[in-house]
Amino acid sequence: MPGSTEVADVTDPERPARRTGGRSARVQDQVEGAALAVLLDAGYSGLTIRAVAQAAGVAETTVYRRWPTVGDLAAAALLRLAARGNPIPDTGSLVEDLRLLLTQVTELLARPEVLRVVRSAVVAEGDAARHARNAFFQQRFAASSVIVERAIARGELPPDTDGLRLIESLVGPAYMRALFGYREIDDDFVESSIASVLATVR
Amino acid sequence: MPGSTEVADVTDPERPARRTGGRSARVQDQVEGAALAVLLDAGYSGLTIRAVAQAAGVAETTVYRRWPTVGDLAAAALLRLAARGNPIPDTGSLVEDLRLLLTQVTELLARPEVLRVVRSAVVAEGDAARHARNAFFQQRFAASSVIVERAIARGELPPDTDGLRLIESLVGPAYMRALFGYREIDDDFVESSIASVLATVR
Structure with missing residues (x-):
């Protein structure tokens, strides 16, 4: 039965x-x-x-x-961090969704305690910790890629747009600057990042 | 005098x-x-x-x-790593220069001992270590940006192209994937990265 x-x-x-x-x-x-x-x-x-x-x-x-x-605990904590207070934007407009998402990311990375967790995730060794790190980012990227899927459904993006590729191009420079400190995340950063990413898909 | x-x-x-x-x-x-x-x-x-x-x-x-x-030693070592065996490409063609540069970066990040150094740089604490990390990436980005300056001089790019912005868009996803493991760097990666970046400036 x-x-x-x-x-x-x-x-x-x-x-x-x-x-x-x-x-x-x-x-x-x-x-x-x-x-x-x-x-x-x-x-x-x-x-x-x-x-x-x-x-x-x-x-x-x-x-x-x-x-x-500890890796299992870290996995659970990172996944909770990914979900908590950071709903994936759903405004009905691709540009607006990307703006809200990148603003979320830059505001999170500007908080020293969050940046400390991200830095910790980068160096955590062992299978469980590696699993936690990969799961955290896979979950974040999969959730964010929904923005791209919705935009495809609305006809705002070509059907073959690679959602993860678009999202990593959007948030990659923010993570790079936060982690490596070679240039500040300035006022213009969010808008110029969105313009760059949209140029690649239109 | x-x-x-x-x-x-x-x-x-x-x-x-x-x-x-x-x-x-x-x-x-x-x-x-x-x-x-x-x-x-x-x-x-x-x-x-x-x-x-x-x-x-x-x-x-x-x-x-x-x-x-130790931070002073790390700074010297990272700067030497940046220079050693990784000359900035100068082929006379923007696409070819970007292809060689990104191939260099992905090959370096595929070496476990190099990735270990990059991970270490991410978490190194204290002023000297922070200085080393920032100096390493500033030096790498400044050197790589010469590719963009040469392309501007040849008329391949608009004069106002931001070299660091272009280079971080090119190498950012490679670092993200190597550090966070949410997706493999596959065979198609270098070519699709170049296509994405060139779309933003043409």
Whole structure:
């Protein structure tokens, strides 16, 4: 019978997380929020399971069970950072969406604690951390590429426009300047970046 | 008398470095080469004055006198990396110059030891290290911008083209992909990057 496996799982005594329902979701929310807070406050080098457990007000074993490595915690924190307070713009206009998106990115990169997290993500070693970094940026780019898909649907862009390519061209120089400091992100930056990127697709 | 200060300095007994001439240049060459070798081999965390002195075959005091901090050594090493074996292309054609430059960059970023140095540069803290990082990228961008200046002189680009802007649009996605791993640098990457960038200026 279709779906019977899932039904059986919900009542399976071997899966306590599913049975505790609301509490499990609450714990996940607390721990991921704490991981992000620790990362913003202390950087990657300060991100430990102990620190996250303390900040979340849960036992260390609770954290270990679900996020067995620091890389797993970093992944959860980065993905939460990607989502939090940064909805992908949907104004109905490509130019306006790109303007809002790049303004979001430059404002985030101008915050020292966010830049510290991005710098930490760049050097984090090990499989879990690498996975977290790649997942964070893949998620960010995939979400942002929706702007391009909507513009294609409205006829504002050619159907074969590569969304990720367009978004990385838009935000790449902002990340480069923030990370490498060879030139300031000045007042004109957002507008001239948008003009550059739109020239490549029209 | 114009120039008299410089003449006096050369014979000033308080400035032995100027008097020893050839030996001083040799020591500088050895120490900077050793600093780069240590950085490529062990990353920023392995870059110490002791390790560099040993690799260069000179006394630690010799290193301290001229490069008082690890940041000074990192600066010298990064600038040497920027110059070494990576001459700025000068083929007489903008497209060909950009193709060679971006191929250089992607080949460098594909080498794990070079990527380790770039990652280290991103997180290096403190004034000297920050200075080294900024100087490295400013030097790289200034040198690469000569490609744009030559193209303007040949009439291939409008006179008001911003050289640094064009170069960062060209190499930015390569750095982003190498640092953040959200998409591979594939075979088509160099050509599609050049096409994108040229669309913005023509």
